[in-house]
Amino acid sequence: MTTAWSVSANGHPSPPEPGLTADDVVVRAERIAATLVDRQAETEQRGYYALDTHNEFLGAGLYRLLVPRRYGGYEFGLDTSVRVVSALARGCPSTAWMYAFGATHALAAATLFDEAAQDELFAGGDFICPATVAPVGFAERAEDGGWIVDGVHGYCSGSPYATYFIGHTLVAGEEGEPPAPMMFAVPRAQWTRLDDWGAQLGLKGSGSHSIAIEKVHVPEHRALPGTHLGLTSVADGTPGRELHGNPLYGGGVLSSLQFQLGALAVGMATGALDAYADLMRSRSTTFPPITLRAENPDFQTHYGEAAGRIAAAAAALHDAVRQWDTAARRGPQACTRELDLRLSTISREAIRLSWSAVSEHLFPTAGSSAVRAGARIERVWRDMSTQHSHAGVSVFLATVANRQLAELVFDVAG
Structure with a gap:
């Protein structure tokens, strides 16, 4: 881990x-991403990004x-995080996925946990913490008022270099x-990563063991009641807002x-567009003229x-982040479950627009030789297909979020 050598006032x-x-x-992420394009095969073979990439991060x-x-830490904000994740995904989707769902849970941890927990979670400065939302097993009360937890949690993206697990x-x-x-949150020394990732259709190098x-x-x-998917309300304020004085x-x-x-x-879609552009510059049409x-x-x-669909997806996503930031600055009362x-x-629609750009226009017309196993567009197609198998995309955003939003708007019981 890198070390913060100085101490503030x-x-x-x-x-x-x-x-x-x-x-x-963001510039650093773009530079690193450019080096990841040619390393995607080795990342898939390993199941996670290399140690030297981790050290670069x-x-x-x-x-x-x-x-x-x-x-x-730097407290750069969601807009910076989104730009960094997109930049990395343009180079290597697996690497970006593993990074995103290791590093970005810092926001949830710093929002929901109290000072005592955060003092432990962030003690090393660098924070890498996979998180899953599906409950596993039952917790038992410990004599001191804590909990005893047990079980195997699947799909823990970011686990190879993690410092904690939620x-x-x-x-x-x-x-x-x-x-x-x-x-609940447990430190790295208290869990074991299983060697069970890499046989999936795509995102084979995402470290989702x-x-x-x-x-x-x-x-x-x-340990906190509820889940990190926002079932814990923030409309009455959060420990993180109070502790850090930052919306x-x-x-x-x-x-x-x-x-x-x-x-x-x-x-990912931008990476596929890059590959398609290379084909347009270097390959000829099959039929006359x-x-x-x-x-x-x-x-x-x-x-x-x-290109238009991807640009629209990016614009929608960045405006959603702007709306999120505006609400957070207005105060807890603005951060409703409905919002x-x-x-x-909006994020769901960004995913759909990006996927349609690849599946309807880039992949079908790239040519069979350009989508053979290991080709860049073929890999993006596999990775984005696998993204759609993620429960957050295929279940929550596709069905549950719609119903819950309508229930709140029309004030009906779910």
Whole structure:
């Protein structure tokens, strides 16, 4: 881990580069992303990005973007995070996915947990924490008031270099009541990463391994009712807003996480568009009149249609982030569940627009030789197909979010 060597006036550690700007880290992400394009096969084979890539992320400050300044982070905001994730996904979708769902959970952790928990979670400055939302097993009460958790949690993207893990389990309800979900955080030393990732259709290098936890004690301050998908309301304020004095840690958690899925889709589709542009510059049409594809009206149309959809997706996503930030600055009362859901649906549409650009225009017209196994457009198609199997996309955003939004608008019981 990188170390914050200096201490600020209030006694908190300073970030490693106090003068670093948001634009600086985006440029660094773009530079790193350019080197990842030719390493995608090895990343898929390994199942996660290489140690030297991890060290580059450390040196570039990418694991501190959303970490509070109190702990040596940069507090750059959601807009910076979305730009960095999209930049990385343009180079290597697997690497970006693993990075995004390791590093960006810093925002949820800094929003929902109290000071005692955050002092532990962010003690190292750099924060990498996979999180899952599906409850596993039942937690038992410990004698000291904490909890004993146990079970195997699947799809823990970001686990290979993680510092913590946020999972969910069930706790018994009151008499006659169903069990309720509970979120908890455990440090890396208390769980085991299983070697069970890489056989999927796409995102083979996303480090989405399972995590095994064997009867681990979780102190009360690292366990919260509900889930990190925003079922815990932020409209009455959050521990993070109070602790850090920054509205960044007071906005809707659900939409902030869904924005990462949108950013990944925009970045992946942009990478496919890059590859398609290379084909247009270097390959000729199959049927007369024989010209470069770049000079052919049909290929021009497909390129323009795809470019427009991707640009629209990016614009919608960035405006959703702007709306999120505006609401957070207005105060807790503006950060309603309805807004959280509405902004999440914008991210869903960004995913749909990006996918349609690839599936309807780039992949079908690239040519069979350009979509053979391992080709860049073929890999993006696989990775984006796999994104659609993610429960957050195929289930929550596609169905649950719609219903919950309508229930709130029309004030009907779900």
